[in-house]
Amino acid sequence: MDNELRTYAKSDGAVARLRAFNRIAWVIANAAQMLMWVAVAVTAAIAVILIVAAMKPGEPFAVSGDGDAVQTIFGDSDFHLSIHPTVLNTTFNAVQSAQSIEWLNLALALAAAIATYALFALTLREIAGMCRDLSSWAENRPEGTPFVASITQRLRRMGWFMVAVPLITFVLGAIAIFATDRGASISVGSNAICVMVGFIMLTLAHVFEYGLQLQTEVDGLL
Secondary structure (H helix, E strand, O other): OHHHHHHHHHHHHHHHHHHHHHHHHHHHHHHHHHHHHHHHHHHHHHHHHHHHHHOOOOOOEEEOOOOOOEEEEOOOOOOEEEEOOEEOOEEEOOEEEOOEEOHHHHHHHHHHHHHHHHHHHHHHHHHHHHHHHHHHHHHOHHHOOOOOHHHHHHHHHHHHHHHHHHHHHHHHHHHHHHHOOOOEEEOOOHHHHHHHHHHHHHHHHHHHHHHHHHHHHHHHHO
């Protein structure tokens, strides 16, 4: 009896810690998700501003002093918008010379940024949902295990979202290389990390799926 009481006490302590860490993770995931959606909206707004500015007469664009960014110029105003066309480890070479801009590369950089932020936001949404599912399990622990279909599906979606991020930037970078004079610079770094994290999540999805199958078999026997 004493051993059973100690086992239950340890189990309750582990579940309490899970709930505490789960709440923190849920708050962080939701806050980060909101920031990513804000980044999507801001990047889309920048794209619209570029289109509107490009329709104005004269030369509303210039190259920054360091030669790495494109700046929008609005009349005699001191306000300007700088755009560094680098997404993860892919740099779209949008600057041709002191006053020459590769517009296709700039558009590809903005498209890559919007897609990257959106996929990160979707991944964070799934993380927040998984935290919610784990909290639900912790509150109804006698009814089952954390190996549930919803968490398996969320892990699988997170994995594919993370794998898709570097693939999209790579494809858009390849388009820039073959379709423009300036091309793009593609390196590993963050791209490899995204792929690695994606495959880890896909592996965890298979683990949870296997655990769910075992749980179903045990429930059938009982």
